[in-house]
Amino acid sequence: MKQMLVSLKGKRMSRSQVFRRVGAVSATGVALILGVAPVANATWSSYIENWGIGSKSRLWNDQSYTQTHFTKCSTSYSSSSVDVRLYRHRQNDEPVAYDIKHFTQCMYWSDGDDTSTGVWTGLPAGSYYFQIKGIDGFDSGSEPRLAVREVIQDTTLAD
Structure with a gap:
């Protein structure tokens, strides 16, 4: 089975590496949103x-x-x-x-x-x-x- 490679800013990564990176960024974004949401609703x-x-x-x-x-x-x-x-x-x-x-x-x-x-x-x-x-x-x-x-x-x- 041929592994698909994706180019990200000139770096070649496998599909699984891309998904791991996107997952980490998404989790960080959710953590930031959840951390800020109570403050946004406070006032x-x-x-x-x-x-x-x-x-x-x-x-x-x-x-x-x-x-x-x-x-x-x-x-x-x-x-x-x-x-x-x-x-x-x-x-x-x-x-x-x-x-x-x-x-x-x-x-x-x-x-x-x-x-x-x-x-x-x-x-x-x-x-x-x-x-x-x-x-x-x-x-x-x-x-x-x-x-x-x-x-x-x-x-x-x-x-």
């Missing part, structure tokens, strides 16, 4: 448009530490504040509630500091989301509504 950004009291963010996986940043907020009322509460989602059970953060700085764009940040620490591993608990002093009802130009959910402690 995400989005925006909020027309949210009311009780609106919830998407879920994300986290442990130990998380920050929620709201940049350039406005409401359909006085644009003075928004209250944000963090929850740990539990399948088939009530969520665990963490303290409420009172955001005001994101409402005032003219002073150059237009971001409010909530920080929660000591979190067990799990799935988390935040919920709008109050807008402009209201804690129930369909008004006022909230808009946030940028929301950044940051789970990396190295900031």
Whole structure:
């Protein structure tokens, strides 16, 4: 049986050598992707448009530490504040509630500091989301509504 040879950058290799090399490169690529994937999913950004009291963010996986940043907020009322509460989602059970953060700085764009940040620490591993608990002093009802130009959910402690 004739052995097939393949040329790779001027080097002649047998088919089995090529497959071994491709396999090693593929395994390295998979290891790199798997090593980076959790970091890529740790921090995400989005925006909020027309949210009311009780609106919830998407879920994300986290442990130990998380920050929620709201940049350039406005409401359909006085644009003075928004209250944000963090929850740990539990399948088939009530969520665990963490303290409420009172955001005001994101409402005032003219002073150059237009971001409010909530920080929660000591979190067990799990799935988390935040919920709008109050807008402009209201804690129930369909008004006022909230808009946030940028929301950044940051789970990396190295900031």
